[in-house]
Amino acid sequence: GDSVTQMEGPVTLSEEAFLTINCTYTATGYPSLFWYVQYPGEGLQLLLKATKADDKGSNKGFEATYRKETTSFHLEKGSVQVSDSAVYFCALGLNTGGFKTIFGAGTRLFVKA
Amino acid sequence: GAVVSQHPSRVICKSGTSVKIECRSLDFQATTMFWYRQFPKQSLMLMATSNEGSKATYEQGVEKDKFLINHASLTLSTLTVTSAHPEDSSFYICSAPRDRGGYEQYFGPGTRLTVT
Numbered sequence: 251g252d253s254v255t256q257m258e259g260p261v262t263l264s265e266e267a268f269l270t271i272n273c274t275y276t277a278t279g280y281p282s283l284f285w286y287v288q289y290p291g292e293g294l295q296l297l298l299k300a301t302k303a304d305d306k307g308s309n310k311g312f313e314a315t316y317r318k319e320t321t322s323f324h325l326e327k328g329s330v331q332v333s334d335s336a337v338y339f340c341a342l343g344l345n346t347g348g349f350k351t352i353f354g355a356g357t358r359l360f361v362k363a
Numbered sequence: 364g365a366v367v368s369q370h371p372s373r374v375i376c377k378s379g380t381s382v383k384i385e386c387r388s389l390d391f392q393a394t395t396m397f398w399y400r401q402f403p404k405q406s407l408m409l410m411a412t413s414n415e416g417s418k419a420t421y422e423q424g425v426e427k428d429k430f431l432i433n434h435a436s437l438t439l440s441t442l443t444v445t446s447a448h449p450e451d452s453s454f455y456i457c458s459a460p461r462d463r464g465g466y467e468q469y470f471g472p473g474t475r476l477t478v479t
Contacts (some may be wrong), residue, residue: 348395353406
């Protein structure tokens with residue numbers, strides 16, 4: 251079935267370190283791919299998205315490229331800040347007789363000053 | 364930008380009572396809304412799809428008689444947890460897609476339900 255697998259956390263980094271959170275997916279058809287972020291005590295917010303193969307989504311220094319050949323959508327940021335500490339969810343969106351979003355398990359990121 | 368609100372943000376109820384949670388789209392109309400449940404440090408589990416003017420579609424394993432969903436208007440969906448038990452304690456989140464075909468979801472801030 252359709253699913254999203256992302257790396258387990260927590261991930262702990264020092265400020266200004268490089269971040270990669272891996273995400274792979276299994277889907278029938280042609281899904282859209284998303285990264286959502288949940289800051290402590292808040293609801294989920296869309297961080298970035300890509301709707302077709304080779305698209306690159308970017309926002310707030312984060313980026314991810316839709317790789318159909320490897321069914322991946324890894325999240326990267328060149329220099330993390332303490333304020334990036336949050337839980338990051340990779341997700342895919344499908345229309346299978348109705349819209350549906352399937353989430354990965356989430357990866358908690360801690361950034362130390 | 365698009366905003367989805369939920370009310371209440373927190374609720375504590377006694378076992379056996381029912382609790383209603385509201386989800387509103389504030390600046391757009393949503394013919395479809397989604398209800399999720401999030402356990403501590405875990406991902407979101409889709410419970411059901413709320414459809415304006417028709418019955419909700421429940422995911423496998425979700426009791427439709429326990430989690431009643433009503434999509435009363437194009438901006439309001441409600442989730443009622445009936446005869447709540449402590450195991451129903453969780454974080455309930457709703458979302459709505461703003462555009463047809465976009466799959467991008469706007470999420471409410473969530474409702475923390477505690478059943479004592």
